[in-house]
Amino acid sequence: MAIRTGTLRRREDILSLLKSGTWTIARLAAELGTSESTIRRDLREMAESGDVIRTIGGATAAGYVEPPLGQRMEHNAVAKDTIATWALGHLAGSSVRTVFLDAGSTTVRLADRIRDRDDLTVVTRGLEIALALAHPRGPKVIMIGGEVSTMSHGTTGALSDHALGRIHVDVAFLGADAVDPRNGLGEPTLDEARTKELIAERARSVVVLADSSKSGREVAAWAPMPPGWVWIDEHGSHTHG
Known part of the structure; x- marks a missing residue:
């Protein structure tokens, strides 16, 4: 049976939206002015034909991949530099000795600003960081092992989880694909979300470094954050929880 013109046009619109990343069923329905049951049926049939990949509560376009780290380094560069500069305030004082630096394009900028802090121990899962x-006058560096993401160049998986469960840091600086005051940090995979949740549990304080474009994004998985976590974007610091 041929797909009706209206249905075909709607599915073309759905696919166009999904090429920007993961969307929830509710958000697709609101954007396209139709019911969630209609979107759910469309996604089911589009998944069967291989056009989309279903996620928890939504979908993404088949073949969609996160932009590589090098490309993301250039996106919102001024905002990321501002965020990294403000983040330095959380490293002031003699009580901060051990920090965690997440993999990501904004945390790399913070790393550049502490290259000569030989009073710090830095735990990281980011290869670039x-x-x-790792230079003679820099911090002591502890690299977390695991499977390396081809996009973020960060480690995840069982080996990473094992190591993260055995450390404690004064401050954890985390990146994110999405940020929500209620849900916490959003990531494209459950492994990435689990990694963020684990380190947040092992930190005395959690500081999220993410520009404001990360607000309101739809992702596949969320990592809850502990009460009192801080989000620094280009507009300043915001405490949540």
């Missing part, structure tokens, strides 16, 4: 800090 470890290389940037």
